[in-house]
Amino acid sequence: MTARWPTEPIIVGAEIAAGHDGAAELVVQLRHPNGAEEPVVMDAALGLDLMRRCGAATLDDLAGHSWRKILEGT
Numbered sequence: 001m002t003a004r005w006p007t008e009p010i011i012v013g014a015e016i017a018a019g020h021d022g023a024a025e026l027v028v029q030l031r032h033p034n035g036a037e038e039p040v041v042m043d044a045a046l047g048l049d050l051m052r053r054c055g056a057a058t059l060d061d062l063a064g065h066s067w068r069k070i071l072e073g074t
Helices: 044-054
Strands: 010-018 024-031 037-043
Touching: 010 044, 024 044, 037 044
Parallel strands: none
Antiparallel strands: 010 024, 024 037
8 A cells, every 4th residue: 555645735733832922823834745844824813713624623633634724714
């Protein structure tokens, strides 16, 4: 059996960080098909909306979801 490599960026992790103004932000880590990773920073409201769209009860539950879930909230 061969492992399938994602054909689009996927969420591989997330953490809560303090923004420049001290407000909470969600930093979502994306992994691209070529293996490169990049962070996507969103404000708390958008982060909570992303969790709702993904059916995530915890930040760990975001892993494996398509990056397109981020776009649905913008």
